[in-house]
Amino acid sequence: MDFTVPPELAELAEEIGAFVRNQIIPLEKDPRWTDHGPTEDFRRELVDLARKHGVLAPHAPSEYGGRDLSHFGRAIAFEAAGYSMLGPIALHCAAPDEGNIHLLDVVADERQRERWLKPLATGEARSCFAMTEPMGAGADPSLLETLAEPVDGGYRIRGRKWLITGAQDAAFTIVMAKMASGEHEGKATMFLADMPRPEIVLERQLDTMDSTFTGGHWVVRFDDLFVPEEDVLGADGEGFRYAQVRLAPARLTHCMRWLGAAVRAQDIARDYANRRTAFGKQLVEHEGIGFMLADNDMDIYTARLAIWHTAWLLDQGERASAESSRAKVICSEAIWRVADRCVQILGGLGLTRDTVVERFFRDVRAFRVYDGPSEVHRWALARRMREKR
Template sequence: MNFELPPELLELQAKTRSFIAEQVIPLENDERQNSHGPSEALRRELVERARVAGLLTPHVSRDMGGLGLSHVAKAVVFEEAGYSWLGPTALNIHAPDEGNMHLMEAVASAAQKERWLRPQAAGQTRSCFAMTEPSPGSGSDPSMLATTAVRDGEDYVINGTKWFITGAEDAHYAIVMAKMEDGAATMFLTDMDRDGIVLARNMDAMDRCFTGGHGVLRFTDVRVPATDILGEPGKGFRYAQVRLAPARLTHCMRWLGQARRAHDLAVDYARRREAFGKPLAEHEGVGFMLADNDMDLQTSRLHIWHTAWLLDQGQKCNFESSRAKVVCSEAQWRVVDRCVQILGGQGVTAETPVMRIFTDMRAFRIYDGPSEVHRWSMARKIVRAAQAS
């Protein structure tokens, strides 16, 4: 892998960095935000700014209106976008839409892409991914899927409850995972205004950076035409891996930007704030934390770039993306936690963005698979590989 970025990518990196600094960060205190994320009005303004700047939806193919970036290029641009918690919203690369768009490009029919993907790539619509369920349904173990889809003529009738559904409020369409009569998991596409789909409530969560929050959805006798099956029937779990491996990595990219932001703020504070006759940065305890931050940031970036490079070579990277997700979620959390410590009182108040980054980031170690599940999955693959050698 060549770590030297080509001139055009360096230019795009600089362009994105300037856009975030000049067009996005000034809106971080905009009142059009609440505990469930940016409002639709703020999202649309951010999207329009990115469109004017030529940065909208960089991960989607040019045919669909994006920039068609490679995985490595995404790693560079997504990190820059993530420097502000509003950056991914502006560039239309926030979760779950970014992963859904990737899945739609890989699996959806031409008609489905025109109906759902093209307006989403243009920033006109949002989506959600309805898979996680309350107990005894599926969580970290997707085989416990409880939502059902029963064939009735030319339609399927879906019943079930989903929760922790990011972006559910005001989403325009959903990708719904349901179990068919033969027990096979299938993905369905549905407009969110279809009869029988109810947003029961939005869940109070530590993070507030995702437009639409995290919702509880109820599906009661929802009729979906068989033509709106995403891909082929019975291949839901396979398609979930198509979506999740790159999506895990893009989370790492975006949160790396937030961790770097917190570190930059901590460095600046440690240089200026004095205690016991000298700047904090000259005290060994603080200096060691800054050094540890740098190591964790660089380790995260190398895992991201390496896995992105492998994806660009056509590899599936289920193992590598799990490894990167664990390493990055834990390393980046350590960075932000140290920054809170360095800033002291400033770190536990809204006087700086660090407190906000801290509360937003904690969930990263849980969603798209908690660290423990990824370690368990990796261990099984390691043992199987050893047995086969």
């Protein structure tokens, strides 16, 4: 196996890294980065900066100005972007938009590409993905309760979703609903719908631990939302299959972005341990501190290898379901350990907002829950082992 990063990707990573350090990190204290994520006007300002510096949406199709990055290419670029938690916002490669760009690129027809993918891929618009429900679909999507009733010319959608990231100010949504009747009764279908609309009610914004996603997380209600037949994404009854098209790569890109943040936290902790003295020597010379930095290094290294291998398999056309589950658990738990150790190394400083480590610590905790809790991925891997007996 050749682990050499191609020169063009190494150059792109350097370009993105310089942009993040010089243009984005100085903006991390901007009050428009709220407890519910960056505001929409702040997001647009960040996107404009990335566009000006030629690093906007490198993962997007080339027909919309992107670089058609492979999954491995995204691993290199997104880690560099993640060095600031605002970096993926600026590069427009944050969730849920990055996953929706990939899904639409694979599934959307030409009219849908022009109407929805083009403004999304160019950073002119944001989107949301409405699947998770309060008492229904979540880690187990088969519990989907939102219904789509076939009517003349289209469908009427009724139901409630929650933890819908970025619903506020989104230009459109992709809705997952179960067919209420007809040939595909009981099967899931994806629908495209413009926002805002009176039939799409943003009931309330949820107060959550994390604060990285533009627009925060919402409870959204669909009150007899009419969607015409031509706005079905893909084919009727194929929603769960398309969800896998989106979710396997999307859970991996979460790993990529958070790995960049872990590298940043490690750099901050290492710098502090080399500058601060206690009991007659630098902190880094105390084994209790040095060993934590070493453990961070090993966790970061292991996470990166898991990401690269899974990305490589996806680039070979493999589904990589087991590998993406494995990588999600390895990365989310390793990166959490890095965050925890960095807070500990920084001591009292780590409890303050004088560095981004405190915010990283809070935000990354959610990563062990979204895109499949660690327990669900472990269960999926264990089930595969049972099937091989």
